[in-house]
Amino acid sequence: MEKKLDFIExxxxxxxxxxxxxxxxxxLRIRWAQKGLFDxxxxxxxxxxxxxxxxxxxxxxxxxTYLNDNFIIFLNSTYTLGHERFSxxxxxxxxxxxxxxxxxxxxxxxxxxxxxxxxxFAVELLMPEEGVREIFDKIVKLPPNKIQSxxxxxxxxxxxxxxxxxxxxxxxxxxxxxxxYNGLREIASxxxxxxxxxxxxxEGYDLSLIESSNVNYIxxxxxxxxRSNFENNKISYKKLESLLNFIGKKPQDYGYExxxxx
Amino acid sequence: MIDFNxxxxxxxxxxxxxxxxxxxxxxxxxxxxxxxSRETISKIENGTRAVNAIEIDTICRILNVSLDExxxxxxxxxxxxxxxxxxxxxxxxxxxxEFVQDFIDDLIMQKKIFNDEMKLKKYDRSW
Numbered sequence: 001m002e003k004k005l006d007f008i009e010x011x012x013x014x015x016x017x018x019x020x021x022x023x024x025x026x027x028l029r030i031r032w033a034q035k036g037l038f039d040x041x042x043x044x045x046x047x048x049x050x051x052x053x054x055x056x057x058x059x060x061x062x063x064x065t066y067l068n069d070n071f072i073i074f075l076n077s078t079y080t081l082g083h084e085r086f087s088x089x090x091x092x093x094x095x096x097x098x099x100x101x102x103x104x105x106x107x108x109x110x111x112x113x114x115x116x117x118x119x120x121f122a123v124e125l126l127m128p129e130e131g132v133r134e135i136f137d138k139i140v141k142l143p144p145n146k147i148q149s150x151x152x153x154x155x156x157x158x159x160x161x162x163x164x165x166x167x168x169x170x171x172x173x174x175x176x177x178x179x180x181y182n183g184l185r186e187i188a189s190x191x192x193x194x195x196x197x198x199x200x201x202x203e204g205y206d207l208s209l210i211e212s213s214n215v216n217y218i219x220x221x222x223x224x225x226x227r228s229n230f231e232n233n234k235i236s237y238k239k240l241e242s243l244l245n246f247i248g249k250k251p252q253d254y255g256y257e258x259x260x261x262x
Numbered sequence: 263m264i265d266f267n268x269x270x271x272x273x274x275x276x277x278x279x280x281x282x283x284x285x286x287x288x289x290x291x292x293x294x295x296x297x298x299s300r301e302t303i304s305k306i307e308n309g310t311r312a313v314n315a316i317e318i319d320t321i322c323r324i325l326n327v328s329l330d331e332x333x334x335x336x337x338x339x340x341x342x343x344x345x346x347x348x349x350x351x352x353x354x355x356x357x358x359x360e361f362v363q364d365f366i367d368d369l370i371m372q373k374k375i376f377n378d379e380m381k382l383k384k385y386d387r388s389w
Contacts, residue, residue, distance in 0.1 A: 057354035205301035225376045
């Protein structure tokens with residue numbers, strides 16, 4: 001099936017949005033890099049409460065919510081890591097760009113404009129134009145009509161996003177010819193999953209970005225809070241056990257003795 | 263807490279989902295012997311005019327909505343938020359959302375305990 005390439009042609013309004021989110025993404029990157037944090041998950045867990053968990057029945061990649069005066073970003077880790085990182089940046093975009101709306105509505109659904117803004121924020125955060133052009137020049141260095149899947153693979157592993165997100169970005173920036181888009185996109189389809197895996201391995205990459213991470217994770221701060229509450233006798237062993245269970249851990253993983261009864 | 267803003271919003275939402283314009287709504291109210299201009303309806307929906315008991319009863323009847331639904335406390339839990347936006351929500355999905363919700367509540371509680379904002383009885387360590 002032919003995919004429309006409407007992401008290449010921006011309306012003036014979309015251009016305006018891009019400019020706005022570009023600056024916001026840049027500010028955020030600089031702000032956290034100054035503190036020594038570069039990873040998208042690290043940034044989120046310091047801005048909000050981050051929860052990563054594989055949920056099979058929730059057909060959403062993630063959501064941001066405002067509950068009891070706290071911003072929570074939830075990410076479904078059944079999706080591939082590349083996909084999850086993009087969702088992470090998208091949700092962070094909501095938090096950065098739509099804070100007051102989130103406070104009012106508690107959760108954001110189905111609003112085309114704000115979804116577009118968050119997605120463009122994610123694109124600009126994870127694949128900033130300057131960086132993409134520089135790395136492309138370093139590791140691909142080919143004219144746009146000579147791009148093959150292996151080049152997309154090298155680039156997406158560099159920026160740690162999905163194959164298809166990288167391809168889209170390269171086409172958008174004119175680094176890959178738009179006539180090649182549909183052909184190259186085919187490889188990232190579900191039916192061709194094994195083909196893509198083989199190509200990734202041929203290029204010497206592990207498959208972490210294109211497989212589910214199934215990670216169980218909460219913001220480090222909260223993991224420490226739970227431990228310290230237990231250590232200071234503020235919560236029971238049972239409570240500790242049930243809280244840690246959520247992130248797939250046991251008290252013994254932290255060296256605590258097993259306590260059967262209290 | 264419920265206020266006229268919330269009531270107004272709910273009336274507006276219900277009116278829209280029933281596909282009734284403000285003008286048509288005024289006509290329907292008139293048939294029930296409640297005379298209300300389109301402007302007044304607009305004010306009610308914006309929460310700037312109070313509604314009396316007779317009016318709200320009639321409004322609910324016309325809009326096919328129960329008084330309870332108009333007056334229920336604002337829910338801020340994830341399940342009801344998801345329900346508002348996704349009509350075809352499966353039981354399995356609700357279960358998972360509840361699971362996440364409970365854990366979020368737990369985390370927020372743990373932070374309060376950590377900051378000593380929660381007064382705990384000396385031997386009560388059920389948290």
